[in-house]
Amino acid sequence: xxxxxxxxxxxxxxxxxxxxxxxxxxxxxxxxxxxxxxxxxxxxxxxxxxxxxxxxxxxxxxxxxxxxxxxxxxxxxxxxxxxxxxxxxxxxxxxxxxxxxxxxxxxxxxxxxxxxxxxxxxxxxxxxxxxxxxxxxxxxxxxxxxxxxxxxxxxxxxxxxxxxxxxxxxxxxxxxxxxxxxxxxxxxxxxxxxxxxxxxxxxxxxxxxxxxxxxxxxxxxxxxxxxxxxxxxxxxxxxxxxxxxxxxxxxxxxxxxxxxxxxxxxxxxxxxxxxxxxxxxxxxxxxxxxxxxxxxxxxxxxxxxxxxxxxxxxxxxxxxxxxxxxxxxxxxxxxxxxxxxxxxxxxxxxxxxxxxxxxxxxxxxxxxxxxxxxxxxxxxxxxxxxxxxxxxxxxxxxxxxxxxxxxxxxxxxx
Amino acid sequence: xxxxxxxxxxxxxxxxxxxxxxxxxxxxxxxxxxxxxxxxxxxxxxxxxxxxxxxxxxxxxxxxxxxxxxxxxxxxxxxxxxxxxxxxxxxxxxxxxxxxxxxxxxxxxxxxxxxxxxxxxxxxxxxxxxxxxxxxxxxxxxxxxxxxxxxxxxxxxxxxxxxxxxxxxxxxxxxxxxxxxxxxxxxxxxxxxxxxxxxxxxxxxxxxxxxxxxxxxxxxxxxxxxxxxxxxxxxxxxxxxxxxxxxxxxxxxx
Ligand code: HEM
Numbered sequence: 001x002x003x004x005x006x007x008x009x010x011x012x013x014x015x016x017x018x019x020x021x022x023x024x025x026x027x028x029x030x031x032x033x034x035x036x037x038x039x040x041x042x043x044x045x046x047x048x049x050x051x052x053x054x055x056x057x058x059x060x061x062x063x064x065x066x067x068x069x070x071x072x073x074x075x076x077x078x079x080x081x082x083x084x085x086x087x088x089x090x091x092x093x094x095x096x097x098x099x100x101x102x103x104x105x106x107x108x109x110x111x112x113x114x115x116x117x118x119x120x121x122x123x124x125x126x127x128x129x130x131x132x133x134x135x136x137x138x139x140x141x142x143x144x145x146x147x148x149x150x151x152x153x154x155x156x157x158x159x160x161x162x163x164x165x166x167x168x169x170x171x172x173x174x175x176x177x178x179x180x181x182x183x184x185x186x187x188x189x190x191x192x193x194x195x196x197x198x199x200x201x202x203x204x205x206x207x208x209x210x211x212x213x214x215x216x217x218x219x220x221x222x223x224x225x226x227x228x229x230x231x232x233x234x235x236x237x238x239x240x241x242x243x244x245x246x247x248x249x250x251x252x253x254x255x256x257x258x259x260x261x262x263x264x265x266x267x268x269x270x271x272x273x274x275x276x277x278x279x280x281x282x283x284x285x286x287x288x289x290x291x292x293x294x295x296x297x298x299x300x301x302x303x304x305x306x307x308x309x310x311x312x313x314x315x316x317x318x319x320x321x322x323x324x325x326x327x328x329x330x331x332x333x334x335x336x337x338x339x340x341x342x343x344x345x346x347x348x349x350x351x352x353x354x355x356x357x358x359x360x361x362x363x364x365x366x367x368x369x370x371x372x373x374x375x376x377x378x379x380x381x382x383x384x385x386x387x388x389x390x391x392x393x394x395x396x397x398x399x400x401x402x403x404x405x406x407x408x409x410x411x412x413x414x
Numbered sequence: 415x416x417x418x419x420x421x422x423x424x425x426x427x428x429x430x431x432x433x434x435x436x437x438x439x440x441x442x443x444x445x446x447x448x449x450x451x452x453x454x455x456x457x458x459x460x461x462x463x464x465x466x467x468x469x470x471x472x473x474x475x476x477x478x479x480x481x482x483x484x485x486x487x488x489x490x491x492x493x494x495x496x497x498x499x500x501x502x503x504x505x506x507x508x509x510x511x512x513x514x515x516x517x518x519x520x521x522x523x524x525x526x527x528x529x530x531x532x533x534x535x536x537x538x539x540x541x542x543x544x545x546x547x548x549x550x551x552x553x554x555x556x557x558x559x560x561x562x563x564x565x566x567x568x569x570x571x572x573x574x575x576x577x578x579x580x581x582x583x584x585x586x587x588x589x590x591x592x593x594x595x596x597x598x599x600x601x602x603x604x605x606x607x608x609x610x611x612x613x614x615x616x617x618x619x620x621x622x623x624x625x626x627x628x629x630x631x632x633x634x635x636x637x638x639x640x641x642x643x644x645x646x647x648x649x650x651x652x653x654x655x656x657x658x659x660x661x662x663x664x665x666x667x668x
Binding site: 034073076079080086087090231235236239240242243245247249250253254256257258260261266267269270279 | 552591638646650652
């Protein structure tokens, strides 16, 4: 049903600038597969977290001072003297972690259900770009409080670029704005940390345009055959997303109010000191799997290439996965490799937090090999030799079918 | 400087943690204790925190600053306005310049930050055999397992094992990273006389000053705990409503 209203003002505006029909079209009547599971909640959660980060970030920026002599003290000023400053700052710091949790789950959802396959490749690329921008934003944000981990994390990560042949040192100097991580570095990181989230907003908009072109995928991975397979976004998914948001905010509130520093590192409550290197320099938890890949490789350049490669490889995924079936649900062999892949990512996260020696190093190496083999060997091959289970004829059918199955439970086994 | 950073980065990337590992060294895990401020309903034990302030003021303040605290913050620990004024007035701070362009000394007022024992880090090192007594404002959050660690550290000095060499100027403390610390045992029994009659054992003083330091590091903990409880309760009710509505709306699908 097209957008309709009796309000004359809204009509007048909409005739000239169709914002109301647009919102109606994409948030209310937008036809959505009726069989989405709760794994489909994480996209809207990610969008909400982006808004939370921007709103809290703008308030923080009103009180924060990007200068090496004042940054740490200004964050403490926020924590102690600004009204509800502690709340805003803990929301922002923990919000970054929540944002990553949500986005990681969102990505694994895509990997399992083949969301990157035709015709959603560009939608997938835009998602990978968002991930890269988020990582850059969070990395630079972590530098802003100018604690020990801020400083040494920045030093280690920016130094990685010196491994680039020929231009490496120039890149590092450019990142630093000088010859070490210092005030110019902090200033440019603050500037970019303020800017990039808005770039993310732009890419998210494109992500949604691409999404709405062909509509959401679904757990069965089959296309919708007709109107009986769809329901309007509102009220069905608005209320489902709101329920998911409530559950997620309870989870968020737990960290925020009862363990606000558990996801951070104690060393970041020590002001940055270029003369004292912390015993263990560890990045934020959401970078640990990538960090483990970096350190699994004995060669610096090789480590850097694999670390960035581990994300860039996602751009090739639509072609690496040769199966024509989207959903992992109908792919008995893929499914098993997929869960091992999840395990490998978790193992990398664990190993990234340990000193790179002995067992953690061995585990990170095995997991790194599996990580790349999954994309470069397993997905292309499994797509060839695997015999997928038969796909249902339509989205509506298995829902009806489930009822029939219940009526004749013994048939399959007999 | 740059070379130094590259060296650090290289050492760390190649996984040779030799230097760092030595610095971090072995250290005994701090035993867990129960604290008034832990748990979702935790609050600061005002009496302990006030006694802890006394320990800080009479013992630790000789070497350690707490520069993020102002005297007025002590109101949160239950000191009256008059008491805070009197505490502040015990210190002389530098102010100025006045109309003649001169800096001058005046008694501190509640709005002033806690006076630091040393003019700068160099002076602090000079007075402490080259070691820097860190600012204690955030120390309870700047160490893993902060409160337990502080208590263990402050009450954990003892004789080193026979084969453990402790150089001149350092002291054996199994809870400190590397087990050799430049701070002499700061607490001796009855180092302070508590006005409320509590026996000032080393354990008691360590407990009290830790409570004070936790408050110094996280002064909004009580607000956080109580707001968190209300927010989560509200979210549970709201989410329950959303769930009910969701069930209702979806009843006709399938
Ligand atoms: C993609 C969205 C964002 C992410 C993932 C993010 C992440 C972070 C992180 C991890 C920190 C360090 C927190 C800490 O440990 O203290 C931080 C700090 C900060 N961010 Fe953001 N941020 C985002 C958006 C923004 C925006 C839009 C602004 C400003 C307009 C902003 C302003 C700040 C400021 C001023 C700080 C320093 C204060 C502090 O450290 O608490 N952020 N950010």
